[in-house]
Amino acid sequence: MYSLVLKGGHPLEGEVHVSGAKNAVLPILAATLLTREPCVIRRAPELSDVAFMARVLTSVGAKVRIQDGAITVQAPRVRGFGDYELVRKMRGSICILGPLLARLGEAQVSLPGGCVIGPRPIDLHLKGLRALGARITIEGGYVCARAQRLRGTSLFLGGRAGPTVLGTANVMMAATLAEGVTVIESAACEPEIVDLAHFLNAMGARISGAGSPTITITGVRELHGAEHEVIPDRIEAATFAIAAAATRGEVTLRGSRPEHYHAVLDKLVEIGAKVERRLGAVTVKGARRYRPADITTQPYAGFPTDAQAQMMVLLTQAEGISLITERIYESRFMHVSELARLGADITLEGSTAVIKGPTPLSGAPVMASDLRASAALVLAGLVARGETRVKRIYHLDRGYEKIDEKLRQLGARVTRVRD
Ligand code: EPZ
Numbered sequence: 001m002y003s004l005v006l007k008g009g010h011p012l013e014g015e016v017h018v019s020g021a022k023n024a025v026l027p028i029l030a031a032t033l034l035t036r037e038p039c040v041i042r043r044a045p046e047l048s049d050v051a052f053m054a055r056v057l058t059s060v061g062a063k064v065r066i067q068d069g070a071i072t073v074q075a076p077r078v079r080g081f082g083d084y085e086l087v088r089k090m091r092g093s094i095c096i097l098g099p100l101l102a103r104l105g106e107a108q109v110s111l112p113g114g115c116v117i118g119p120r121p122i123d124l125h126l127k128g129l130r131a132l133g134a135r136i137t138i139e140g141g142y143v144c145a146r147a148q149r150l151r152g153t154s155l156f157l158g159g160r161a162g163p164t165v166l167g168t169a170n171v172m173m174a175a176t177l178a179e180g181v182t183v184i185e186s187a188a189c190e191p192e193i194v195d196l197a198h199f200l201n202a203m204g205a206r207i208s209g210a211g212s213p214t215i216t217i218t219g220v221r222e223l224h225g226a227e228h229e230v231i232p233d234r235i236e237a238a239t240f241a242i243a244a245a246a247t248r249g250e251v252t253l254r255g256s257r258p259e260h261y262h263a264v265l266d267k268l269v270e271i272g273a274k275v276e277r278r279l280g281a282v283t284v285k286g287a288r289r290y291r292p293a294d295i296t297t298q299p300y301a302g303f304p305t306d307a308q309a310q311m312m313v314l315l316t317q318a319e320g321i322s323l324i325t326e327r328i329y330e331s332r333f334m335h336v337s338e339l340a341r342l343g344a345d346i347t348l349e350g351s352t353a354v355i356k357g358p359t360p361l362s363g364a365p366v367m368a369s370d371l372r373a374s375a376a377l378v379l380a381g382l383v384a385r386g387e388t389r390v391k392r393i394y395h396l397d398r399g400y401e402k403i404d405e406k407l408r409q410l411g412a413r414v415t416r417v418r419d
Contacts, residue, residue, distance in 0.1 A: 004390045004404055006381030007413035008363060011249030011286065014410045018237045018256040019045040019401040020069070020230035024192040026092040027169040028199050028228065029053045032073035033062060033099040034176060035203055037225030041071045044230060045401040048394065049090060056093045059083035060100065074225075080106040084141065088112065091120055095166050097143060098125075098174035101134055106146045111138065116370045118330040124157055124164045128171035131155040132178055150178035152219055158186030161328050162299040165190050168215070172197065175217035176205040187215040190300040191260045195231045202226035234260035235372075236400060238307040241265065241284045243379050243407075245273035246314045248286035251410060258282045263303040267293060267311065271318060292320035292357065297328050309335045309376035313383065315355045316344045322355040335373035338366040342384050363388040368395040375400065382412055391419065 020043035030053070032039040044050055046069070054064040054071065062075035080100050087093045091112040100107035112120060126136050126143070132155075134147040152175060157167055168188040173196075175182035187193070189211055197210030203226045206218040237256035244251035245268050258265060258277050265275045265282070271293050274285040293315060297305040305328040312335065315322040326332045333353055336346050341364045345356040363386030368374035374396040381388030390396075393416070396403060407414050 001391070001419045002393050002416055003419055004378060004381070004393050004396070005415050005417055006363070006378065006388045006390070008361070008382055008384040008386065008388060010382070010411055010413055011247045012244050012251050012382070012407070012410040012412060013249050015252045015254055016240050016406050016410060017254045018232040021045070021192060021195070021233040022047055022049055022399050023165070023235070024195040025050055025230045026053050027095045027166065027173070027192065027196045028230065029057060029071065029073065030095040030099050031173050031196060031200055031203070033057065033060065033075050033078055033096060034103055034173060035223040035225055036076045038072060038074040039203070039225050040227040041073070042069065042227065042229040044069055044071045045233065047398060047401055049092060049398045052086070052090050053093060056083065056086050056096060059086055060096065078103060080104045081108045084110040091115065092166065094122055094125065095169050095173070097145060098129065098170035101129060101145045101147055102150060102174045102177040105148060108142045108144050110142055116334050117332040122167070124159045124167040125170045128155055128157050128167060128184070129174055132171070132174055132182065150174055152178045152180030152182040152217070154183040154185065156185045163188035163213070165193065168193055169196055172207065172215060172217060173200065175219060176200055176207070176223060178219040180219055182217045182219070184215045184217070185213065187213055188299065189213060191231055191234060191257070199226060199228040202228055231260070232256045235304065235306045237261055237282070238264040238304070239310050239375050239379070239400070241268060241282065242307065242310045242314050243382060244284040245271070245286045246317065246379055247382050248288070249410070250283065250285045252281050252283045254281050256282055261304070261307070263301060264307050264311070267295060267303065271314065290314070290318040292318040292322040294323045296325040299328070305329060305332060306372050308332060309372045310379055312346070312353060312355060313339065313376050313379040316346070316357050316359050316361065317383065318357040320357065322357065323352055324355065325352045327351065334369040335376040338373070338377055339380055341366055342380050342388065344380070360385065362386050365389040365391065368392045371395050371399040378403070382407070
């Protein structure tokens with residue numbers, strides 16, 4: 001296993017290129033199963049989750065080649081049976097269910113495990129696919145789905161925490177080959193869903209309304225191959241923006257789409273950081289003093305749950321009491337106890353974290369638990385005086401491409417060491 005060793009107190013300065021979006025490329029890779037023709041996905045980030053998804057596609061019969069950030073997938077024949085262990089280990093792979101069902105009329109995919117941020121149910125995925133006419137049973141830990149021909153319908157996909165991103169992706173992909181028109185109400189509006197719809201339409205699908213709560217899909221007989229460049233990763237961009245503010249540095253983000261993380265930039269300005277947008281670049285400049293803030297995570301375009309842990313680190317440096325309420329997941333506060341080891345003063349009241357600041361942070365060994373909590377610990381290590389060792393950074397490598405290299409280019413004192 002590997003750890004990151006950070007020596008804090010150095011402001012981040014310079015430019016960083018934002019990689020392709022993990023949460024866009026995963027469903028887009030699944031969508032390549034909808035055609036027997038080759039597809040080329042460009043700007044794919046070099047992440048363990050992407051490599052994992054490539055293995056999942058291979059396990060159902062696709063040929064996958066990864067070269068210089070471009071992934072070529074060809075699936076002339078596919079099996080409806082996803083490797084149990086593979087699919088169980090990465091939730092994102094649940095989105096091969098819709099494409100396999102639409103292409104073959106049957107699919108067996110293992111139930112995704114929960115993870116530290118919550119049980120991660122898929123009841124809405126199954127509700128949507130059943131509405132399209134699939135017969136679905138749960139047998140031996142597998143989702144077993146069958147359908148002679150999927151039929152278009154109108155369906156409501158909202159859950160108790162609002163829309164489902166991958167649920168919308170699964171149903172939208174299945175509906176591309178269904179007979180007739182499908183209307184998804186309470187669809188997820190995330191940019192990753194819009195990117196997936198762009199790719200599907202390039203394959204010959206007929207989708208409108210992506211990015212709004214109502215998506216309309218008119219089924220077609222078959223889809224053809226396509227090439228696509230993935231959108232930039234808005235959560236990676238948000239993470240570096242927050243890191244610039246937290247270290248009181250000045251960082252220019254190249255290649256990001258600021259409109260995709262507007263809620264985060266808006267909050268940084270409210271707290272006291274400076275944000276400039278110029279010619280496709282975003283520059284974030286830290287300030288000497290920060291105001292406290294009140295944040296509630298929401299579906300897009302609200303404040304993203306995937307940037308909540310990172311923002312909490314910055315708020316430990318604000319002068320006063322800040323509140324962060326997590327409305328998307330049941331338990332996405334695993335980072336709080338680890339931040340306390342570094343000196344943060346945070347108490348949990350149900351789904352709200354109360355952050356008292358400013359508190360000086362001092363380095364200590366901490367343990368990563370999930371992808372974004374790990375990012376928060378790295379940010380805290382950049383701020384804390386002394387040395388911080390973040391263990392189990394395989395969590396981090398799932399969603400951040402070469403994060404230690406990118407941070408070193410910005411002047412951070414960070415090294416990757418084998419435990
Ligand atoms: C996607 O997960 C992202 N992952 C997550 O990012 C992100 O946090 C999440 O969307 C919310 O924005 C990928 O895109 C690979 P959901 P997803 O279905 O689609 C409940 C990261 O850090 N729900 O939108 O799995 C669910 O429990 C990851 O990059 C149901 O109740 O999330 C949650 O409370 C973490 N039933 C809420 O909806 C369902 O059938 C949102 O979940 C599905 C979801």
